[in-house]
Amino acid sequence: MSDLTSTRRFKRVVVKLSGEALQGSAPHGLDAVTIARIAADLATAAAAGHEIAVVVGGGNFFRGIKGAETGIERARADSIGMLATVMNGLALEQAVEGQGRQARCLSAVSMPSICESFSRRAALHHLAKGRVVIAAGGTGNPFFTTDTGAVLRAAELSADAVLKATQVDGVYTADPKRDPTAERYDRLSHDEAIARNLAVMDTAAFALARENKIPILVFSIAEAGAIDGALSGRARATLVAP
Ligand SMILES: Nc1ncnc2c1ncn2[C@@H]1O[C@H](COP(=O)(O)OP(=O)(O)OP(=O)(O)O)[C@@H](O)[C@H]1O
Numbered sequence: 637m638s639d640l641t642s643t644r645r646f647k648r649v650v651v652k653l654s655g656e657a658l659q660g661s662a663p664h665g666l667d668a669v670t671i672a673r674i675a676a677d678l679a680t681a682a683a684a685g686h687e688i689a690v691v692v693g694g695g696n697f698f699r700g701i702k703g704a705e706t707g708i709e710r711a712r713a714d715s716i717g718m719l720a721t722v723m724n725g726l727a728l729e730q731a732v733e734g735q736g737r738q739a740r741c742l743s744a745v746s747m748p749s750i751c752e753s754f755s756r757r758a759a760l761h762h763l764a765k766g767r768v769v770i771a772a773g774g775t776g777n778p779f780f781t782t783d784t785g786a787v788l789r790a791a792e793l794s795a796d797a798v799l800k801a802t803q804v805d806g807v808y809t810a811d812p813k814r815d816p817t818a819e820r821y822d823r824l825s826h827d828e829a830i831a832r833n834l835a836v837m838d839t840a841a842f843a844l845a846r847e848n849k850i851p852i853l854v855f856s857i858a859e860a861g862a863i864d865g866a867l868s869g870r871a872r873a874t875l876v877a878p
């Protein structure tokens with residue numbers, strides 16, 4: 637059995653969901669049909685017995701680095717970005733519950749009148765109850781990304797893998813959206829991803845995953861059933877593993 641066909645062994649996973657994935661074909665923001673499709677995927681994976689924690693990005697609303705380019709102080713711009721991830725988290729929580737599966741949005745940035753704060757204990761409790769945990773707010777600190785947040789949560793929750801659900805179907809030699817000659821890897825190591833500066837995730841995220849020996853599966857979330865495809869090894873994907 638190859639590495640990719642044995643991914644069912646990943647019982648507890650952190651799904652890193654790009655914010656852009658939630659906007660569907662809209663230029664920004666949230667697309668209800670797309671969110672419902674992704675929520676159905678998450679609910680199906682949970683019903684199949686996987687413990688699912690989702691770390692959601694915010695790029696469909698705001699990225700701190702872009703805000704800083706317009707003159708907003710970087711740390712403040714990153715706070716706006718983290719709030720964007722909470723908006724996405726709440727929308728996803730609603731959508732997963734709409735699929736008949738309990739979900740809990742836990743924010744790394746405390747906002748108790750809106751949702752529970754993230755703690756390892758709370759997240760493990762909800763996972764044990766079969767709820768989909770949505771970890772919003774990234775790491776809770778500026779100058780980080782939700783990719784690093786996803787690996788951090790995976791380490792804290794002793795997850796078996798990070799499933800990076802994104803716009804492309806794997807890791808390429810260069811950004812395939814910019815370079816049509818880029819070639820896809822089936823598999824590579826964390827070391828190789830860092831050394832070749834493969835920007836599908838930031839270096840901090842790859843380094844934290846390397847240190848904690850956390851495999852990362854990069855796959856496209858464009859089609860219904862993508863998460864089950866990734867978990868069952870059917871998806872076209874790249875495995876980043878030691
Ligand atoms: N070597 C590479 N291989 C694959 N994708 C790459 C590579 N370099 C850059 N990319 C780009 O990285 C993107 C993945 O980032 P993603 O969309 O998941 O962003 P994010 O910052 O994690 O989420 P958000 O949408 O919330 O900002 C892909 O869409 C792809 O265009």
Ligand SMILES: O=c1ccn([C@@H]2O[C@H](COP(=O)(O)O)[C@@H](O)[C@H]2O)c(=O)[nH]1
Pocket residue numbers: 655692693694695698699700701713714715716717718719720721773774775776777778779780781782783785
């Ligand atoms: O730990 C974190 C995570 C995120 N941010 C800010 O949020 C936005 C959106 O996150 P993406 O990972 O780009 O989707 C990001 O650009 C940062 O500005 C953060 O500050 N800390």
